[in-house]
Amino acid sequence: MSAESDMEYSDNDGDEYDYYGEVDDCDMDTVDQSKTDPEYFLFSCLRVEEVEKLLNESIELLSNSLQITPSLAKVILHAYEWNAQEIINKYKENANEVLIFSRVKSCVPSAPGNSNGSHCAVCADTNLLQKFSALACGHYFCNDCWAMHFEVQIMQGVSNTIQCMAPECEVRAPEDFVLSHVTKPSVRDRYQQFMFKDHVKSHPQLRFCPGPNCQWLFRAWVREGARRVECQGCELLTCFSCGAPHHAPTDCITIRLWLTKCADDSETANYISANTKDCPKCQICIEKNGGCNHMQCGSCRHDFCWVCLGDWKCHGSEYYECSRYKEDPNLASDSQHAQAREALKKYLHYYERWENHARSLKLEEQTLACLKSRINQKVMAGEGTWIDWQYLWDSAKLLKRCRYTLQYTYPFAYYMDNGPRKELFEYQQAQLEAEIENLSWKVERAETTDRGDLENQMDIAEKRRTTLLKDFLDININNASSSKV
Amino acid sequence: MANIAAKRVKREIKEVVKGGEGSLKLEVVSNSWTDLLGEITGPPDTPYEGGIFKLEIKIPETYPFTPPKVRFITKIWHPNVSSVTGAICLDILKDQWAAALTLRTVMLSIQALLAAAEPNDPQDAVVAKQYIENQQMFTLTARHWTNIYAEGPSGVWEFNQKVQLLLEMGVDEHKARVALSTYNWDVEDATEQLFS
Numbered sequence: 001m002s003a004e005s006d007m008e009y010s011d012n013d014g015d016e017y018d019y020y021g022e023v024d025d026c027d028m029d030t031v032d033q034s035k036t037d038p039e040y041f042l043f044s045c046l047r048v049e050e051v052e053k054l055l056n057e058s059i060e061l062l063s064n065s066l067q068i069t070p071s072l073a074k075v076i077l078h079a080y081e082w083n084a085q086e087i088i089n090k091y092k093e094n095a096n097e098v099l100i101f102s103r104v105k106s107c108v109p110s111a112p113g114n115s116n117g118s119h120c121a122v123c124a125d126t127n128l129l130q131k132f133s134a135l136a137c138g139h140y141f142c143n144d145c146w147a148m149h150f151e152v153q154i155m156q157g158v159s160n161t162i163q164c165m166a167p168e169c170e171v172r173a174p175e176d177f178v179l180s181h182v183t184k185p186s187v188r189d190r191y192q193q194f195m196f197k198d199h200v201k202s203h204p205q206l207r208f209c210p211g212p213n214c215q216w217l218f219r220a221w222v223r224e225g226a227r228r229v230e231c232q233g234c235e236l237l238t239c240f241s242c243g244a245p246h247h248a249p250t251d252c253i254t255i256r257l258w259l260t261k262c263a264d265d266s267e268t269a270n271y272i273s274a275n276t277k278d279c280p281k282c283q284i285c286i287e288k289n290g291g292c293n294h295m296q297c298g299s300c301r302h303d304f305c306w307v308c309l310g311d312w313k314c315h316g317s318e319y320y321e322c323s324r325y326k327e328d329p330n331l332a333s334d335s336q337h338a339q340a341r342e343a344l345k346k347y348l349h350y351y352e353r354w355e356n357h358a359r360s361l362k363l364e365e366q367t368l369a370c371l372k373s374r375i376n377q378k379v380m381a382g383e384g385t386w387i388d389w390q391y392l393w394d395s396a397k398l399l400k401r402c403r404y405t406l407q408y409t410y411p412f413a414y415y416m417d418n419g420p421r422k423e424l425f426e427y428q429q430a431q432l433e434a435e436i437e438n439l440s441w442k443v444e445r446a447e448t449t450d451r452g453d454l455e456n457q458m459d460i461a462e463k464r465r466t467t468l469l470k471d472f473l474d475i476n477i478n479n480a481s482s483s484k485v
Numbered sequence: 486m487a488n489i490a491a492k493r494v495k496r497e498i499k500e501v502v503k504g505g506e507g508s509l510k511l512e513v514v515s516n517s518w519t520d521l522l523g524e525i526t527g528p529p530d531t532p533y534e535g536g537i538f539k540l541e542i543k544i545p546e547t548y549p550f551t552p553p554k555v556r557f558i559t560k561i562w563h564p565n566v567s568s569v570t571g572a573i574c575l576d577i578l579k580d581q582w583a584a585a586l587t588l589r590t591v592m593l594s595i596q597a598l599l600a601a602a603e604p605n606d607p608q609d610a611v612v613a614k615q616y617i618e619n620q621q622m623f624t625l626t627a628r629h630w631t632n633i634y635a636e637g638p639s640g641v642w643e644f645n646q647k648v649q650l651l652l653e654m655g656v657d658e659h660k661a662r663v664a665l666s667t668y669n670w671d672v673e674d675a676t677e678q679l680f681s
Contacts (some may be wrong), residue, residue, distance in 0.1 A: 165583055
């Protein structure tokens with residue numbers, strides 16, 4: 001919690017663009033990071049074994065202080081989201097309540113036992129040789145049936161929440177009970193795997209890295225707002241709070257809305273945006289056939305920008321106006337049809353830019369790879385050393401980070417209400433956009449002599465990015481307001 | 486596992502016969518314990534009274550550790566049963582299944598569902614909407630369906646006439662009935678939907 005409260009921001013001369021940097025220099029920069037990086041978030045990247053150790057510590061603590069078996073402790077911890085202290089306090093007050101809440105015990109008095117084992121209600125067998133057992137609820141069934149019940153449940157992916165076989169009985173089977181009945185090694189393994197996954201999911205401080213086949217886990221202490229975590233293994237940037245790709249300045253709820261919307265509408269959106277646009281002057285339908293956004297209408301020779309459909313002549317002079325969405329003021333005759341079209345137009349405006357930056361990010365990923373070989377060539381040719389070229393490498397990484405933030409400003413703007421705040425946001429967004437394009441241009445063409453110029457540009461772009469995040473990332477806004485109180 | 490399933494099914498058929506409830510019937514189809522045919526009667530004091538409803542019951546390999554798959558073969562107008570597929574929304578057929586439950590208890594639960602619908606957890610949204618907004622219309626419609634599909638007592642005579650009317654316009658009988666039921670037996674609305 002302390003990481004959050006001592007986050008203060010100052011405008012200092014930012015040559016801290018390396019803070020994303022390598023894992024090793026993490027500690028060194030910690031103090032600076034929390035001050036200069038508006039997205040700074042304290043977390044750790046853990047391996048499966050480390051998490052197992054962490055969980056086992058909680059389990060041990062609870063089983064020692066309450067004098068219960070570790071497997072019972074697991075059931076209770078799972079139910080109480082691993083808050084051992086809360087459990088211990090509540091247990092002292094009313095042990096019975098804790099056991100009922102965790103479904104270790106039944107809330108109704110235990111069933112009259114047929115513990116003598118004459119008849120199993122599941123397999124309908126009356127075999128005197130068969131052994132019977134029951135959970136705390138006292139519902140006795142034969143051991144063969146228990147084994148089969150567990151096997152079926154485990155194969156369906158259930159682990160911590162396997163229940164008794166009696167109707168309407170919600171008592172859960174603890175680990176030792178399950179394992180004493182299941183003998184197949186493959187099923188036992190599966191059970192342990194699912195248990196671990198289930199434990200992590202129920203633990204508010206833990207989250208799996210969602211990267212494909214990634215074995216790392218994150219641990220952090222705050223689980224709300226856009227929280228950036230970067231995986232040590234696969235380098236994926238995700239949000240600790242919601243598990244989606246990292247999305248500052250957009251918040252978790254909004255990004256979910258946006259991503260669902262994109263998934264639903266993007267087919268239509270792709271078709272419309274990819275195939276047709278009307279010439280803003282003569283309205284003739286135009287299909288884009290090249291990469292350049294400077295378009296000239298084949299019919300009326302009008303020059304315009306493909307992205308914003310504005311006149312090319314007044315484009316690009318002041319700040320990059322193209323990123324701002326303007327609502328059509330002549331929309332007085334708002335028939336339903338026109339409104340729907342306007343809504344689609346608005347969505348497409350933001351979607352196109354969102355997609356465009358996503359694509360640029362992918363392309364710049366390739367640039368990064370090319371850059372490495374380019375630097376190698378230069379070094380081999382005796383033009384400076386690796387250290388001399390380090391700045392170029394840093395700038396490409398910074399570019400990636402800036403563009404990433406820029407991409408996620410579009411869903412934010414889409415859901416923002418009109419007003420001065422949105423105007424300010426879009427102004428800052430336009431500024432960021434312009435600086436990023438400048439930087440991108442410079443990175444692609446950098447020679448050693450440009451170093452000063454490029455570093456200057458890096459500084460400007462990063463400043464724009466942090467300013468925008470400081471002003472609009474809601475974890476900062478909340479902090480600012482709470483620190484005033 | 487199949488061994489237990491077969492044994493259980495045999496015993497459960499006996500249980501239904503012995504249980505003495507005249508309202509339930511259970512038998513195997515084509516000598517296979519995996520496919521059963523159930524029959525329940527509509528509970529008294531409900532629009533389903535006097536009707537006989539057939540159920541398709543499929544027993545999975547892992548029975549009784551997984552629930553049987555049950556659906557209505559007889560078409561029925563009920564918020565928790567799909568008027569199209571006969572699929573049933575009932576907790577004990579899903580996550581609340583317990584291995585110690587039996588086919589007899591399942592059939593009794595379905596019967597209880599007919600007497601007490603759960604419109605807030607609907608399987609058929611159209612029916613549920615009518616149930617909530619116009620209960621009288623729902624009752625009359627459900628009784629009409631019971632009469633037509635489940636051999637129940639005759640319902641509103643006017644409804645039959647309306648179906649006949651659409652039939653003469655060349656609409657399939659069941660489709661006509663669904664459309665009319667959906668639009669509270671307003672012939673105009675139903676026609677519009679059918680021909681749009």
